[in-house]
Amino acid sequence: MPHLAATALCGQAGAMIEGRLIGIAWKDKPRQPMYEAARAAISVEAGVAGDFRGAPGDRQVTILFAEDWHAACAALGEARPWTIRRANLSVEGVAN
Template identity: 55%
Template sequence: MRNGRLIGMARRSGPRAPMETLESGRIGVDFGLEGDHRGRVRPGKMPKRQVTILAREDWDAACADLGKHVPWTARRANLFIEGLTLPRRAGDIVAIGDVRLEIMLETDPCQRMDEAEPGLQEALRPDWRGGVCCRVLEGGDIALGDTIRIEEKP
């Protein structure tokens, strides 16, 4: 099994709030990445977008298509990883230490990407380059440099 590494972590307090980068953080079943507005579980709802993950390799490919370097935080993802390909299907698990995140769906690039850099939305469309949305199955503490592994669903 190949492992990746957590190389970035960020959160935002509201929909248009600036991204705040972190060295470490806590992920919880009820709140996603602590302090991020997207992770809260609404009563009676199945969480689908508690934590978002972006792979450096996919981000680099999108930036190469643009011909520009754009900071990864422009994607507004929570976790930035390198060294492995994120699964392109729901149900697989991304594990970081004790934390287990179930992939629910592709992170669909929105018009906010073009606000950050014209053409970025289209550059993120192919092959799930925009990353994945996850729900938290098991929480815990994480930090930059942590090992990441994929647990494929049977």
């Protein structure tokens, strides 16, 4: 999957942050495998298009910070695909 550049507004002050969106994933039902996508429609209201959790509710997307995922895998002593964490977006270079 190609790396996609992303810039977003976040925080109460609307501070600009920069990072890279490196993965998009969704699932159409609970307990189903995650599907990776090269592109997807994503909105505040509905989350990732096609994801069953994107309906209005407490959260529309989950974000996984790649640096934290790599550190967790290193602590376990094995590399694992980011999609087993069941997050919708994988980002890198974003301070958390």
